[in-house]
Amino acid sequence: MPGTPPTRFVYLGPEGTFAEQALRTVSAADRGSRTPARSVGEALESVRAGEADAALVPLENSIGGAVGVTLDELAEGEPLVITREVILPVEFVLGARPGTTLGSIRTVAAHPQASTQCRGWLRDWLPEAVVVDVLSNGAAASGAATGEYDAAICAPVGAARHRLETLADKIADHADAVTRFALVSRPGPPPPPTGDDVTSLAVYIAHDRVGALLSVLMELAVRGVNLTRIESRPTGEALGRYVFFLDCTGHVADVRLGEALQGLRRVCADVRFLGSYPRHRWLEGGPVDRPVPAPAGLSDVDYADAAAWLARLRAGDPT
Numbered sequence: 001m002p003g004t005p006p007t008r009f010v011y012l013g014p015e016g017t018f019a020e021q022a023l024r025t026v027s028a029a030d031r032g033s034r035t036p037a038r039s040v041g042e043a044l045e046s047v048r049a050g051e052a053d054a055a056l057v058p059l060e061n062s063i064g065g066a067v068g069v070t071l072d073e074l075a076e077g078e079p080l081v082i083t084r085e086v087i088l089p090v091e092f093v094l095g096a097r098p099g100t101t102l103g104s105i106r107t108v109a110a111h112p113q114a115s116t117q118c119r120g121w122l123r124d125w126l127p128e129a130v131v132v133d134v135l136s137n138g139a140a141a142s143g144a145a146t147g148e149y150d151a152a153i154c155a156p157v158g159a160a161r162h163r164l165e166t167l168a169d170k171i172a173d174h175a176d177a178v179t180r181f182a183l184v185s186r187p188g189p190p191p192p193p194t195g196d197d198v199t200s201l202a203v204y205i206a207h208d209r210v211g212a213l214l215s216v217l218m219e220l221a222v223r224g225v226n227l228t229r230i231e232s233r234p235t236g237e238a239l240g241r242y243v244f245f246l247d248c249t250g251h252v253a254d255v256r257l258g259e260a261l262q263g264l265r266r267v268c269a270d271v272r273f274l275g276s277y278p279r280h281r282w283l284e285g286g287p288v289d290r291p292v293p294a295p296a297g298l299s300d301v302d303y304a305d306a307a308a309w310l311a312r313l314r315a316g317d318p319t
Contacts, residue, residue, distance in 0.1 A: 005028050006028055006029075006032065006053030006054040006185065007028070007031075007032040007033065007053060008032060008033050008035075008051075008052045008053045008054075009023060009026075009028075009029045009032055009033065009034050009035070009052060009053065009054050009055070009056065010034075010035045010036070010037050010043045010046050010047070010051075010052040010054075010055045010056075011023045011034060011035075011036060011037065011043060011055065011056040011057070012036070012037060012039070012040055012043055012056070012057050012058060012135075012136055013035075013036020013037055013038065013136060013138055014036045014038075014136065014138040014139060014142060015036055015138055015161060016137070016138040016141055016142075016154070016155065016157050016158030016160075016161040016162065017036075017136050017137045017138040017155065017158065018058075018088055018090055018137060018155050018179055018181075019056055019057065019058060019136070019181060020034070020036070020138075020157075021088060021155065021157060022056060022086045022088045022179075022181045023056040023086075023181075023183075025086055025088070026056070026084065026086065026183065029054075029056070032053075035052065036138070037055070038135060039069075039135055040057045040058070040067070040069045040070050040073055041069065041073050043055040043056075043057055044057065044073050044074075044077075044080060044184060045077075047080060047184060047185060047186060048077065048078045048080065048186070050186075053185065054083070054183050054184060054185045055183070055184045055185075056086070056181055056182070056183050056184075057070050057073075057181065057182055057184060058070060058113070058179055058180070058181055058182075059071075059085070059180045059181060059182045060179070060180045060229075060231075061090070061113050061116075061117065061177065061178070061179045061180070062174075062176075062177050062178045062179075062180075063116065063117045063172075063173070063174050063177045064112075064113040064116040064117055065231075066231045066245070067113065068233060070182070071202075071231065071233050071245050072233060074184070074202065074245075074272075074274055075202045075233065075235075075243050075245075075272065079187050079272065079273075080184045080185065080186060080187070080274075081184065081185060081186075081187050081188070081190070081273070081274060081275035082182045082183065082184055082200055082274055082275035082277050083183050083184070083185050083190070083191060083275060083277050084182075084183040084191075084277050084278065085180055085181065085182055085183070085198065085277060085278075085279070085280045086180070086181040086182075086183065086280060087178050087179070087180050087181075087280040088178060088179055088181065089176070089177070089178050090117070090155070090172065090177050090178060090179050091155070091156060091169075091170060091172065092114055092117065092118055092137075092153050092154065092155070092170075092171050092172045093153075093154060093155070093156050093159050093166045093167075093168065093169045093170070093171065094108075094151055094152070094153060094166070094167045094168040094169075094171055095141055095144055095151065095152050095154055095158070095159035095162070095164030095165065095166055095167070096144055096150060096151040096152070096164055096165055096167055097144065097145065097147065097164065097165065098163075098165045099165075100150060100151065100165065100167065101167075102125060102126065102167060102168075104150065105126055105129050105150040105151045106128070106129055106130065106150055107129060107130050107131075107132055107149045107150045107151070108122070108126060108129050108130070108131050108132065108149065108150065108151045108152065108153060109131075109132050109134045109139070109140035109141075109143045109144055109148070109149040109151070109152045109153070110131055110132070110133070110134065110137075110140050110152065110153035110154075111133070111134060111135070111136055111137050111139075111140060111153075112133050113179075114137055114140070114153045114154070115131045115133070115153060117172045117173060117174065117177055118153055118171050118172055118173060119173060120173040121168070121171040121172070121173060125168070129150075129151075132149060137152075137153070137154040137155050137158055138154070138155075138158050140152035140153060140154050140158070141154040141155075141158035141159055141161070141162040141164060142162055144162070144164055145162035145163065145164060151167065152164065153171070156169070180280075184275075190251070190252060190253075190275060190276040190277065191276070191277055191278060192253075193251035193253045193254065193276070194251075194278045196278065196279050196281075197249070197250060197251040197276055197277060197278055197279060198228070198247055198248070198249065198250075198276070198277060198278075198279050199247070199248045199249075199250055199251060199252055199257060199273075199275070199276045200245070200246070200247050200248075200274035200275050200276075201245070201246045201248070201261075201264070201271060201272065201273060201274055202243050202244070202245055202246075202271070202272040202274055203216055203243065203244045203245075203246055203264060203268050203270075203271050203272075204235070204243050204244075204268060204269040204270040204271070204272075205242075205244065205268055205269060206267070206268065206269045207240075207241065207269075212267070212268075213244070215267045216244070216246075216264060216267065216268060219260050219263035219264050219267065220246075220248060220260050223256040223257070223259055223260045223263075223298055224256060224297075224298030224299075225248050225249065225250055225256060225257055225260045226248065226249040226250075227246060227247070227248055228247045228248065228249060229245070229246065229247035230244060230245070230246055230247075231244070231245040232244050232245075233245065245274075248260075249279075250276075251276040252273070252276040253276070254300055255300040255303040255304065256298055256299070256300060256303055259303070261273075
């Protein structure tokens with residue numbers, strides 16, 4: 001974490017969401033203050049305004065894909081950077097007030113990512129129910145508890161906190177689904193490289209240039225930088241205008257990634273650096289992925305050797 005360790009944290013609330021559960025895995029957050037926000041935008045704005053040191057917000061889900069509102073918020077406004085990622089297995093339950101039966105349910109509150117992941121279960125068990133989009137899983141549980149909705153798709157912790165009866169558990173269509181969260185702070189020196197890092201970027205291509213996106217990808221490929229995610233979002237300027245969100249292996253301090261960033265700066269209309277941070281490592285028997293090694297000739301050592309060779313040539317030494 002750059003600079004002074006954060007003590008004031010905000011997360012996508014209300015209480016009882018997966019975001020709160022993910023934030024509690026960050027040791028500094030367990031010792032500091034944790035404040036729920038009503039939306040991703042509100043959480044990030046509190047960091048921009050200096051009211052919080054860091055915000056924990058959802059970035060993507062292995063089933064539902066990217067969380068568009070988070071990407072949009074990171075691409076706009078005063079710059080923010082990701083300093084850490086947290087990947088959390090997610091498990092959904094159907095919660096309702098005690099005494100509610102499946103047959104009596106007409107409305108189900110759910111975050112859009114949650115209802116997407118439980119689409120098959122809803123089709124099989126509640127085909128006539130109307131799914132109402134809400135801002136978070138915690139808000140869904142709260143709405144069911146107050147009677148605004150008949151039931152809620154939420155996290156087990158949310159159902160327990162709001163004293164909901166669990167009518168069905170493990171209702172997600174894919175049992176191994178995970179959600180990736182980002183811990184976001186104001187700009188500062190990135191965490192030091194660990195050898196297994198991720199760099200995130202928002203890239204605006206030159207729309208009047210043929211092959212603009214290909215040139216972006218080539219700047220990475222020719223340097224052996226592995227692209228692990230690419231996502232497009234409309235800029236809002238006009239139809240067909242997009243910003244591309246990239247996740248790459250490596251750290252801004254790495255030679256080859258640094259050169260790739262310089263190349264992107266030359267060929268793109270704009271590049272917003274969204275952070276270099278340690279890649280999440282699975283614990284407690286979970287899968288441990290290894291970093292993708294650089295191809296032969298494209299490691300930092302190879303770059304340093306080539307630079308030293310060029311310096312010798314310029315100095316008159318051809319060896």
